[in-house]
Amino acid sequence: MWSNIIDGLGLFSSWQALSAVLIAIPIGLIFGILPGLSGLTALAILIPFVYGMEPFVGLAFLIAAHAVTTTSGALPSILLGIPGTPPSAATVIDGYPLSKQGRGGYASGAALASSAIGGVLGCIAFALLIPILQPIILSFGSPETFILMLIGLLFLASVGSGSTWSGLVAGMLGIFLSFFGYEAISGIPRFWMGSEYLLDGLNLIPIALGLFAVPEIIKLIQNGKPIASDSGNRTIAFSDVFLGMRDTVKHWITVVQSALIGIIVGLVPGVGGETAPFVAYGAAKKRSKAPEKFGDGAIEGVIAPESTNNAKEGGALVPTLALGIPGSSGMAVLLGGFIVMGIQPGPEFLRNNADIGVGLAAVLGFSNVLGALLVILFMPYLARVTLIPGRILAPILLMLVVLGAYTTHNSFIDVVFTLFFGLIAIALDKAKLSRAALLLGFVLGAAVERYLNLSLNFHGPGFIFRPITLSIIIVAAVILIFPYITKLARNRP
């Protein structure tokens, strides 16, 4: 055990691995900042570069680049209201209002600190779980995945900034959109209208970019003013960033709770990484003393999704390395990278190469911390983007959004759908319906249907009485009901 830890740290601290990580981190940060380009894209583009590298060095390079995309992905979400990566969409809900109030530096400091802490907690969880990985993953079947997804849907109401209905109605629209394309069991495509594009269903990136980027760009064009024009505060200083970091530490329970949500979601293959930040956001709102501030610039609304985003990658490494089953879409591409380097992840691999597992955990932790530090260093300069006049910023953003949408599948139809969902987003705003809830409904809808069908096919209706399924239901019920009980208790004379 100890020898594996020492050997693993030895692998990590070799100068080849360290230089690979140091090169990968800025690359990953750039991928995260550009809207539409995700960790998945970063891995797909970087894999050809690892041919010929030592296996550990190549893996360290890929994991470091992938890990930090969500760190910098928070910045466009906060500063511009445009998610840099789809998992950062939940950060927009409170991060962007803070920027409009001239507190972009403060929100970014909180996001970066919680990303770093969440990332480190994720890598610690991964390292601790190495000896007991296989039984844990195998105990999560379709019923357990279904229940986790269903709990995600319960948070639809929470992510709406207005009334409960604002979240529920938009969420249902999102669920409807998730039904486009092949139905999981029959293989029959729904609502495809004879279009090959729709056979696979609607793509996530055009929806995320359309919903969040297009309306903000239009607003910038309309008023021509800088994003932070609502506030008289024209300077962004390190002190704002440090204030955000300090408040993250103050809300440490939210950070830990969100990281745990991320780790669990990452552990279960099939639960999309886009779900976790919304669930963490909903959970943070539930336990907040001032839930009414969520949606208007509550700092916990930034801390929760960012901690989750970075923590979940530690969790997602678990099934990837332990079983060769990717825990997220990024990990699926990473698995390709492993195979290119002649490594076949699985129980045999971890038994014989536990040192590589420990070394990769160290890479993950180190990248999360260094990635956040690097961004903090440049933060006051990066945050000045909120002071650029809208008429200059809008065309640049539009170009980035079109490029981001196009590069997903090299398809102009994705660009058309981005603009289409931009119009939907404007209509949602007019109707006071939550854009974030629509995205969450879209991400969860098809998965809930798939895992419900699988659970019924394999286990029949009694699947909800499986021990882990039942335990998850009880824990979720307690978390959901607890705030009401405490509120009742407080109101009693």
Added chain:
Amino acid sequence: MLLRQVFNNKSIVKVTTSVLLTSIAAMAGADSHAPLKGETINFVVGYGPGGGFDTYARVLGPALAEELEATIVVQNMPGGGSRTATNTVYREDPDGTTIYILNGVPSALGQITGAPGVTYNLSEYTWLGRVNAEPWVLMVNNDSPFHSTQDLIDADRPIVFSAMSRADGPSDSAAILCEALQLECAIRLGFSGSSEARLAVYRGDADGIILTDTSINDSVQGDQARAITVLGNSSSQYFPELEPISEELELSEDAAFWNDYRGNVAEIGRSIVAPPGMSDELTNYLRTALETVLTDDEFLSELADRGLDINYISGSQLESIVNSVFEASKSGRATEIENVLLNKYF
């Protein structure tokens, strides 16, 4: 160090050299012995970057470019489980500037079962040569009572298979195995990918899954499952101890029909094709170039080092395999084939 590693990397040097050479060749003008000299050829992949098909295309591209004295650009065209690319390339001009690495099993099954969105006809494609084909192998859970094909035949309960959707590879091979051996089976669909469907076998939710021998080998090496049956008529390099069922069992005429049918679909494998209607001269030129690349010992050993197997057959051989698959589908058994592939065991 990293830069040095990059420059020490043979494939990258080879790519760069071929790009330089082809650019110089382009400047020299066209040549009747090299009709594609200086041209830019789109090498279409029906999936996103990073997967098996993409890797093969990116490795073969530079070698083929060198042979053709052309520039080859890999173009990822994901969508519909490669159906978008198969439809699109089918409509392209057969002038040699578009080639496509086709996934034979889902493309053939999509056409046979009349899947929505299929607008291509594989029989009309120009078949240039096969890169590789892998036998499909049944793996079962380590604790399952099945240790051999005979155990499946003797089973006193339905055998549960996991798969993703109808005619996706795992589900149709399971259906055909059940039909050929007259097994009582239940094929459970709905997994989002083969990784998840495989996990259901590790977990014991399903008895088994049928995948290519390369995929099964990973699970067997990891001691997560055991391989018991090889479908079709070719043995597996990874499981030499297992005979294909055509040799393992004395198959009835009907069972042999089903086994040959699925075996032939699998034989299409990963093939390189061009749009329909290509001139004989250009077809032969491209076929010869591909054969030169895929039978070059030095290149093959470089690929083997990366774990990429080549199992080349010529374009004309491939064409006759494809024709035999579609002739069987048009025979009096067409309805029966469709019923087995889509309904009977689901």
